[in-house]
Each structure stands twice: as structure tokens, then as C-alpha cells.
Amino acid sequence: MRLENKIAFVTGAGGPMGQAIALRFAEEGAKIAITDISERRLNQTKEKLQEYMDPKHVFAIRANVLAINEMREVIEEVSSIFGNIDILVNVVGGIRDSTLEKSIFEIDDERWDQTMELNLKGTFNCTKLVAPIMIQNGYGKIINISTIHFEGEKGYSDYGAAKAGVASFTKTAAKELSPTINVNCIAPGLIQTSVLERMDHETLEEYRNQTLLGRLGKPTDIGNAALFLASDESSYITGHILPVSGGIWPHL
Structure with a gap:
């Protein structure tokens, strides 16, 4: 059991990636604390x-x-x-707009501010609150979720910048936070989540063809990567960005 007796806290655990991470950790012996803004989705993950x-x-x-005040109470x-x-896994992120791809000229102030806040603030808040606990106990693993688009992608100026x-x-x-805490980041490609419902077939096929493996990612692919970074097998890895993207590398 690679995480036996470890305590893991996973945010955004009601979504497909967060749920996959929590389940993978549980399979390897961790005790799990989960949170999500949707109580319905959160309870589904809890039941699983x-x-x-x-x-x-x-x-x-x-x-x-x-x-942050709400999260302070939760973490306490x-x-x-x-x-x-x-272990802390900061999963919360995404784009709230029903239209994912928009040019620089189409993105308004509201979308820009929402995307920045959604993808950055929770990660900052939870890291700031959990890190002192890890430092006090002399051990910690923090895993953040970015995207392969963080190097830039047409139509995603806000999301790419936030990630x-x-x-x-x-x-x-x-x-x-060194040398006590290992902090790493997963950069997913296109993963089979609800985001696919907001993408047209042509875009999906174009993305699929860009991958070396000829398929979209699964939430379990992210769960497996997170497990490695959460385990002691990655004890000499920190400050690393791990693409989980079927061979697509972050690039401009």
C-alpha cells in the first residue's frame, strides 16, 4: 500500500479528476478528506x-x-x-463560460477575472493553510493541477495565463517550502470530463489526432500520476511539471 496511513486532502473532489485521484489514493491505503462546492457531486464521491x-x-x-476563512475552518x-x-491535491479550476474558446477580443472583464480567481486563488489559499501543518509534522506532498496550455494556446488566453x-x-x-514539502504540478491534456460537452466533434478529433497515443485522457490517468507524486517513490522530485497528455508537450 503506497499511501498507507497517509492523510490526503483533495479539493474539487466532486469532479471526474478529483474523484479519480481520491479513489486512487483510497485504493493505496490513504485516509481521505474531500471537498467540493457541489454537495451533490461531493456526496457521490464520498459514497464511492x-x-x-x-x-x-x-x-x-x-x-x-x-x-479563505471558510477553508481555514475546513482545514482545521x-x-x-x-x-x-x-498530502494536498489542488484540483479546483476550469472555465465557467459555456463557450470555452474565445479570442482575446471576445473575453470580457468578468470572464477574465473569474478564470484567474477560479484557477489560482483556491490553490494559493489551500497551500497557504496546509503548508504550516506539513512543516510542523516534518513531511508533506502538494500537487497542483495546471494544463498543457500553460505555455499558450489560441482561444484560451485567460485559461492559459491562469494555469x-x-x-x-x-x-x-x-x-x-523546501526541504520539508515536495511541491509538484500535473499538466493534463484533454481529459474525458464534462468539458467535452462544450466542445464540438471537429475540435475533439483534431486534439485526438495531435496525441501520440491516439486517444483522449481518462480521469484515471490523472489519478495514477497524482498517486506517483503523492507517494514516497517521488521523494526526490520537486518543482516539476508533469504533462499527462498523450505525448503532447507544452509549447508555444
Whole structure:
């Protein structure tokens, strides 16, 4: 069991990637605390987790990671219940707009600000609040979620810039929190989540053809990568951005 007796806190756990990460950690022996802004989706993940593990080793609480005072209370409760937090996975992010791809000229102030906040603020808040617990206990793994678009992608100026911020924050945190905490980042390609419902068939096929493996990513692909970065097998890796993208490398 690669995470036996470890305490993992996963944000955005109601979504496909967050759920896949939480389930993979549970399979490897971790005790799991999860949060999501959607109570319905959060409870679905909680029910699936309880199929793998003792229900008392699962703690689920609805919360908004963008509200630091709310998250302070959540993290204090998680720490009180489990006594520690060994692993933090910051999954929350995305684009709220129903239209994903927009030019620089089409993106208004509201979308720009929302995208920046959604992708950066929760990651910052949770890292800031959890890191002191890890430092006090002398151990910690933090995993952030960026995207291969962080180097730039036409039609995603806001999302790419926000995720570039996540990548940069990962490297800064790796320096500031060393040597106690390993901080790494996963840069997914296009993963089979609800985002596919907002993309046309032509765009999906174009992306699929760009991959070396000829397929879209699955949430479990992200779960497996997160497991490696959360385990002691990655103990000499920090400040790294790991593309999980079927061979597509972040590029301009």
C-alpha cells in the first residue's frame, strides 16, 4: 500500500479528476478528506470512497476554496479529525463560460477575472493553510493541477495565463517550502470530463489526432500520476511539471 496511513486532502473532489485521484489514493491505503462546492457531486464521491475503505476514514465537507476563512475552518477540522494532513491535491479550476474558446477580443472583464480567481486563488489559499501543518509534522506532498496550455494556446488566453500562474506558483512554493514539502504540478491534456460537452466533434478529433497515443485522457490517468507524486517513490522530485497528455508537450 503506497499511501498507507497517509492523510490526503483533495479539493474539487466532486469532479471526474478529483474523484479519480481520491479513489486512487483510497485504493493505496490513504485516509481521505474531500471537498467540493457541489454537495451533490461531493456526496457521490464520498459514497464511492466508502466502497473501498472504512467510512470513518472518509471525511467530506462542502466548501468554497476561494473563501479563505471558510477553508481555514475546513482545514482545521480535517486536521482535528485525522491529526495531520500529509498530502494536498489542488484540483479546483476550469472555465465557467459555456463557450470555452474565445479570442482575446471576445473575453470580457468578468470572464477574465473569474478564470484567474477560479484557477489560482483556491490553490494559493489551500497551500497557504496546509503548508504550516506539513512543516510542523516534518513531511508533506502538494500537487497542483495546471494544463498543457500553460505555455499558450489560441482561444484560451485567460485559461492559459491562469494555469501558467499555477505552474509558476508550484515552482515558487517548491523553493519556499523546501526541504520539508515536495511541491509538484500535473499538466493534463484533454481529459474525458464534462468539458467535452462544450466542445464540438471537429475540435475533439483534431486534439485526438495531435496525441501520440491516439486517444483522449481518462480521469484515471490523472489519478495514477497524482498517486506517483503523492507517494514516497517521488521523494526526490520537486518543482516539476508533469504533462499527462498523450505525448503532447507544452509549447508555444
